[in-house]
Structure formats: C-alpha cells, structure tokens
Amino acid sequence: MRDRLIFTGQLLFTLTVAAFLVVPAILSISAGVTVNYFRGISSGVTLQWVFQVWDLYAGTILLSFVIAFATLAVTLLVGVPAAYALHTHGGRWSRIVEEVITLPIAIPGLAIALALILTYGGFGEFRRSWLFILTGHVIFTMPFMVRSVMAVFSTVDIKTLDEGAASLGASPVRRFLGVIVPNAVPGILAGALMVVTLSLGEFNLTWMLHTPSTKTLPIGLADSYASMRLEVASAYTLIFFVMIIPLLVAMQMFADREQGR
Amino acid sequence: MNVIGDHGASVRVETCGKTFVDGTRALEPATLDIARGETLVLLGPSGCGKTTMLRIIAGLELPDVGGKVLFDGKDMTSVPIEKRNVGMVFQSYALFPNMTVADNIGYGLKIRGVGKHERASRVAELVALTNITGLENRRITQLSGGQRQRVALARAVAIRPGILLLDEPLTALDAALRDRLRGELNRLLRALGITTIYVTHDQAEAMELGDRVVVMQKGVIAQVGTPREIYFEPNSRFVAEFIGAANIIEAPVENGQLLLPGGRQPIGGDANLTTAVAMIRPETIGIVAAGSAPLSGTIDSVSFIGDRQRMIIGGASSKIIAVDAPNTITAKAGERVGLLIAPDAVRLLPPGN
Ligand SMILES: Nc1ncnc2c1ncn2[C@@H]1O[C@H](COP(=O)(O)OP(=O)(O)OP(=O)(O)O)[C@@H](O)[C@H]1O
Ligand SMILES: [Mg+2]
Numbered sequence: 001m002r003d004r005l006i007f008t009g010q011l012l013f014t015l016t017v018a019a020f021l022v023v024p025a026i027l028s029i030s031a032g033v034t035v036n037y038f039r040g041i042s043s044g045v046t047l048q049w050v051f052q053v054w055d056l057y058a059g060t061i062l063l064s065f066v067i068a069f070a071t072l073a074v075t076l077l078v079g080v081p082a083a084y085a086l087h088t089h090g091g092r093w094s095r096i097v098e099e100v101i102t103l104p105i106a107i108p109g110l111a112i113a114l115a116l117i118l119t120y121g122g123f124g125e126f127r128r129s130w131l132f133i134l135t136g137h138v139i140f141t142m143p144f145m146v147r148s149v150m151a152v153f154s155t156v157d158i159k160t161l162d163e164g165a166a167s168l169g170a171s172p173v174r175r176f177l178g179v180i181v182p183n184a185v186p187g188i189l190a191g192a193l194m195v196v197t198l199s200l201g202e203f204n205l206t207w208m209l210h211t212p213s214t215k216t217l218p219i220g221l222a223d224s225y226a227s228m229r230l231e232v233a234s235a236y237t238l239i240f241f242v243m244i245i246p247l248l249v250a251m252q253m254f255a256d257r258e259q260g261r
Numbered sequence: 262m263n264v265i266g267d268h269g270a271s272v273r274v275e276t277c278g279k280t281f282v283d284g285t286r287a288l289e290p291a292t293l294d295i296a297r298g299e300t301l302v303l304l305g306p307s308g309c310g311k312t313t314m315l316r317i318i319a320g321l322e323l324p325d326v327g328g329k330v331l332f333d334g335k336d337m338t339s340v341p342i343e344k345r346n347v348g349m350v351f352q353s354y355a356l357f358p359n360m361t362v363a364d365n366i367g368y369g370l371k372i373r374g375v376g377k378h379e380r381a382s383r384v385a386e387l388v389a390l391t392n393i394t395g396l397e398n399r400r401i402t403q404l405s406g407g408q409r410q411r412v413a414l415a416r417a418v419a420i421r422p423g424i425l426l427l428d429e430p431l432t433a434l435d436a437a438l439r440d441r442l443r444g445e446l447n448r449l450l451r452a453l454g455i456t457t458i459y460v461t462h463d464q465a466e467a468m469e470l471g472d473r474v475v476v477m478q479k480g481v482i483a484q485v486g487t488p489r490e491i492y493f494e495p496n497s498r499f500v501a502e503f504i505g506a507a508n509i510i511e512a513p514v515e516n517g518q519l520l521l522p523g524g525r526q527p528i529g530g531d532a533n534l535t536t537a538v539a540m541i542r543p544e545t546i547g548i549v550a551a552g553s554a555p556l557s558g559t560i561d562s563v564s565f566i567g568d569r570q571r572m573i574i575g576g577a578s579s580k581i582i583a584v585d586a587p588n589t590i591t592a593k594a595g596e597r598v599g600l601l602i603a604p605d606a607v608r609l610l611p612p613g614n
Contacts, residue, residue: 163351164357167417
C-alpha cells in the first residue's frame, strides 16, 4: 500500500515535470499551424505560416546546413588526426592540449566571438562571409569531436593496433586510414552527430558573428520572434524541430547502441 | 614461392641502453649478437627489460645515445619499424578488429602491393600452416585465445620477415593450451628458419624454444648461453634459482669437501677454497640407504608427482634440500636416508647474489 502511494507520487511528479517541459514546446509548435493564435486552435489549422517562413528563410536554413556540414568536414579532417596524434605521441602534453581545446566549451560564446572579431574583424571579405561563422563553429565544436574520438581510442588500445600495422610495413598515413579510422568509427559517428547538432543550434557565438547576409537557423528564429507575428515565429520553431529532432534521435540511438556493446 | 625457407637476417644489438623520459632506467647498455636463423629467447622476471629490448630491435623504441641496432651488418638504428621488415607478435596480439582473419593475415602483403591472387594463395598457405582452416572469414572477436594467437603468428610471418619478434605470445593462454601451442610453435619456427627473438618469463618455454637463452635481471643481462649451459652452468645465484629448481648451499670447505651438518660432500674445483656457494639440482641427488653416502639427512616430506617424487630433506644442510627421486623409491617422511651426489653435479657459484 505504502509502496503504491510512493510509486503514484513519483509518477505524478515525473509527469508534471515532463509536462512542464513539453507543453511549451507543443504550444509553440501548434501556434505555428494555427490561423490566429489569439483566437486559439478553433480559428483553424493552416500551413500558410510554414510556407511564409520557408519563403523568407529558405536561404538561412540552407546556409545553416552548409555551415553545419562544413563544420563537420573541418572537425573531421582536423579533429580525428589530432586525436590520433595526441593519443599516440601526446605523452604528458596530451592532457594540456586536451584542456586547451576544451576551453571553448567553458568560455562564453560571446567572448569567443568578440575575440574573433577583434582579431579578424579587419579582414572585410572574411568578416562578411559565412566562413567567419564557420570559424566560430569549428572552435566551439572541435573539442566534442576530439574528445569523443579520444574516448574510443582509449578503449580499443589504438597504440598497439598502430604498432601492429607499422610492423607489417604500413606507413603512418596508411595505418591511419586503414586501421585507426575504421576502429574509431563509433567515436567519429558520435562526434559527428554532436558537431552537426551543436552547429545547427548554436546561437550565442553566431549572434555576434553574423551579418544580415550570413544568418543561421537560430538567428533567423530570433529575428522572426523580434519582428513578425507570433504564428510565423512559431512556424519557424516547427521547422527547426523538424530539422533537428531526427538528428537528436539518431544521436540517442547511437548512444544506446554503444551502451549495449 | 613458399613461406617456408631461409630468409633470416642476423642481428647485432650494440651497447643499447634505454632510459625512458620519466627517468626509468629500463635497460643497461647491452650487446647481443643473434645469428641468421637462430632462435634467441629473452628470459627474466617481470619488469627486467625484456619487452624494452625487443622493442628496440623492432624499431618501436629508440635506444639511448650510443646504442646501435644492426641487421646483417647494416645500421638500422634510425630506421622506423615499417621499413625494418620485422614480423612481430604482440602479447595482446594487436589483431585488427575491423578485418576478417584472412584480411588480417593478408594485410602486410596488401601493403607491399602483392596482387589479389597471390595474396589469397599465400594466406591459404599460412592458414593451413597454422591450423586455422575454416576460420578465414571470421571476425577477430569471434575467435578463441588460441586461435587469435595463431592468426597473429600467421600475420607476422606472412610478410616473410627477416626477423620474427614475439613478446610473450603464449602468456595470455591457459596452461594446457600453452603447452600444446609451445610444441607447435617450436616446430613452426624450426620449419620457417627465420631469425627469431622470443620474449618470455617462463623458463620451460625458454628451454624448449631457444637455441640460446638470454637471462635478464633488472635491466642487465645476467647470462647468455644454450639452455644446457644456463641450466647446468649458471654463473650466478640468480640464474641458478630462476632456471629450474636449485638447492643453494653456503658452507665452509675443507680438503675439497663441503662441511655440512649432515656430513661431508666432495666438490670439484679449487682445492684451496675455504668457503663456497654451491648449487645442486634436485634431480642429480640420489637417495640411498643411510650410511652408504658421506652425506645424510631426514625426510621431512614426500610429494608424489607421478613421473617422479619430490622429497624435502632436513638436517643434511643448514637449509632444507629438495630431491627429485625416481617414483619407484618407497621412503617415508621421518626416515633417515643417505644423499649421494657426484662431485661434478655440484656447481660452485660466485659468492654474493
Ligand atoms: N614507456 C615507458 N615509460 C616508462 N617506463 C617504462 C615504459 N615502458 C616500460 N617501462 C619500465 O621499464 C622497465 C622494464 O619494462 P619492460 O616492459 O621492458 O619489462 P618486461 O621485462 O617486459 O616485463 P614483463 O614481463 O612484465 O612484460 C619496467 O620497470 C617498466 O615499468
Ligand atoms: Mg614485457
């Protein structure tokens, strides 16, 4: 009897917390398909806001994906070899380097952005192009890639595998591509999903770095909240969810599979 | 072409020491010569620097300044491992989990640009040689320890290395399998005729596999010799005790005889000795009736092992003496017996350790 009471209490508490978090999201999304939010859902359901957002922000959404995948490309090309080098040759430096590249997670995005603007603001072309935002995103997401790759490296004894391949005559590049990377796939995939998701959702840093012609999804969202009807902003949220939720689900499935090993 | 054949290189390790960056002195400068086709075993307790020596020869570790590694007289010291043409079997095997058994074995050949067909036939040959037929398409994770060991060996010899390096390849296996594989490995190494350097801390393995054995102690080479030499003529107490069972007796000497509580034992050697450290192997001591040998003692215990029995004798020396007696003798604990030891079975060791 007492157990049941406790269980019911816990269940209620959990549901309340979940509702507290989920209801705003649902409201926000439903607002995006409502004809008039102030009159409520009874005013009718429509996709006009969604289309309006698409018309206005298709470019922004596209750019967001371009930046996310470019960030992914850079973090893969730089981060995976960096993790390998740190793991095999790092020695006592590897800890220090790891700390340093992790700093951007702890430092507020605004501060990083400011530093970037101070340093590169003078290079007009660069400052105005999306590459400037890319730079910020790479700095911000790199530690996630490096760390998740290093995490697998420490579980599969990459150093011995590397030495094994070397003893068979493989050059450093061949063993990296033929042995190290294939055995680091779980970490690389996890890191990749993380990088893409973070880049798509990043606001702080991007807000400081963006120009009217270089906006990303979250910046567009802020923009539409600030300057348009609530329904439009909500439709935007809806699009944002549709874009990012499959990524989050993939990430979760991935984490589960790793746990199950 | 056949994988079996003479393709070994000779190795010279010249004053190679190793001090790690953290200051650990793993190896004192040592010099070793390994002949073409020879099997040399590095033997010693844990932490004595066996792996370090092997890794220096492999090219995975650089010796301290002044050290040199030569293959067939050619200085290889600064040549990286991938250009040394050495086959290596790691203690943990280091098999690639992302590849099948066949791909693992063929990896070195692929790197060398050997065509698909030749590669397949060489892999098939090695699969047969190492008794793993039927496992070619398995993943590494689907293999037992013994099977992994064979794959690792096949992979290492597939490239026809000039030198084969093995770091405790059998240690990860259980005792029965270890014994079986040891014999198999021995036949294979003889058949391949590659110069082989084999690291182990198991003296039985060292005896069976080695043409010569290097006994190491705390980064220093204690003795180099054939298995017989290091067994019968150890040059130090450490080697005597590390290789097989040994009775070490420290006693005063008079007229070429050890003066012991249980009598006198004649020894060879310098007649002017006044004190000696003597080593006597348990199986060289004969159990006879008390009184028919100059030395006698009391049986403390008898353990019947099957092919022989181990008797512990008290009262003969200041310490107990272990004797390996034939299994036909029926002597019991408490009985007084004579110990018959031929003078040339007594090996005098330098005093100290
Ligand atoms: N990379 C390293 N850095 C610092 N010290 C090391 C390193 N590798 C080995 N050592 C030390 O050097 C000494 C010799 O090590 P080594 O691995 O050669 O011993 P071993 O004879 O192979 O022992 P085992 O039988 O346990 O494998 C040990 O004291 C070990 O702790
Ligand atoms: Mg070792």
